[in-house]
Amino acid sequence: MKRSTPRWLRVAVVGLTVGSLVVACSGRSTTGDSGGDGAVTLKINFWGDFGLQDLKARYEAENQHVKIALNSGEYNAQHEDLQKKLIAGSGAPDIAAIDEGFIVQFRSQADQFVNLLDSGAGKYESNYLPWKWKQSLSADGTTQIGLGTDVGGLAMCYRTDLFEAAGLPTERDQVSALWPTWDSFLEVGRQYTAKTNKKFVDNATNLFNPILGQQQVGFYDENEQLRMDGGPKVAFDYAVRAAEAGLSANLTSFQADWDKGFTSGSFAVLTCPAWMLGHIQNTAPGTSGKWDIAAVPGGGGNWGGSFLTIPKQGKNVEEAYKFLEWLIQPEQQIEVFKKVGNLPSQPGLYTDPAIADFKNEFFGSAPVGQIFPKMAEGLTPQYQGRKHGPTRVAVENVINRVQNGTLKPDAAWAEAIKEAEKASK
Secondary structure, three states, rough: OOOOOOOOOOOOEEEEOOOOHHHHOOOOOOOOOOOOOOOOEEEEEEEEEOHHHHHHHHHHHHOOOOEEEEEOOOHHHHHHHHHHHHHHHHOOOOOEEEOOOOOOHHHOOOOHOHHHHHOOHHHHHHHHHHHHHOOOEHHHHHHEEEEOOEOOOOOOEEEEHHHHOOOOOOOHHHHHHHHHHHHHHHHOOOOOOOOOOOOOOOHHHHHHHHHHHOOOOOOEEOOOOOOOOOOOHHHHHHHHHHHHHOOOOOOOOOOOOHHHHHHOOOOOOOOHHOOOOOOHHHHHHHHHHEEEEEEEEEEEEEOOOEEOHHHOOOOOOHHHHHHHHHHHHHHHHHHHHHOOEEEEOOHHHHHOHHHOOOHHHHHOOOHHHHHHHHHOOOOOOOOOOHHHHHHHHHHHHHHHHHOOOOOOHHHHHHHHHHHHHHHHH
């Protein structure tokens, strides 16, 4: 998630690992950081809201020798920091979250992570969406660096009160019918801004990412060749058109102004992967009942979805593994879904009444237990590429320059190609 995200921001959402690791697998001590009494502190680096706060308290109560240190940071910065720590050979957390946009980059460094297959994690493979399992598996199929916690099937979250004030429909089926395509979505945005003199979306980059995720080929093909003239061009053009039309509030995801925008009405709609729900609820609790969820233009797609990994340089490998195995069990996965919206990567849970019948009162009692599983089960996510993450950041920066007025729209695509080519090296 951009989980920057989303999770995906800040998104948002997190990937999980499983099993019981023996010391020989990593060559690391399993006693961990202790004060001489066997106590262990597990540091977890992530971004956004992964539903870990309540689970942390419960796990610590059940395992009194373990303390969980949650370190939430900015989406891009967390991935960049992990890469630096792997290069340096020290300083990585016990558990590191990795988003789907960066997973190929890190699985190509599989020797830096605990191989979950050595610990018996293969027994969980059948529980996962096949494509989700494959995303964190090394190219030769011998090393599983992480297990997915969630998937990011797409929808659109919108403020019913702001839509009503603009004379737009507010019922989710009627709103979905407004924008079967991204062209019609931009037209609705123009109507909204003309009527209210307010911005329609939070940021043009948060149109770019989901539209890119709907394309057959993203930044890279499976031969790791940069393909800017395919999906990226389509998504970039829509993002720039939104910026040119004055629809974007130009708020950076997971920053203070963006968070304030959920409450202040700085924007009326945003692309909403499952993991985004928790962020909205936690950031703007006073807007409960003012939000609803409609279909995404273009029909389906995926944005975000994360993994939890255990870097080999960690000092508490065995305890980290035990915690992750506990996290992926149905009880915890369902609790996270109901609390923050993150949709499990395990499709067998979608028919559990706790998920299937769940309606989120915050979002106008939207049947989220039906909306997001249907999206996830029909997904065929595109290949991301080893340099997807850095390339996405580079292209987003170009879009932000257009929004900031420091780059003219007619020069933006050439600049995007140049920056993407730099990032691909």
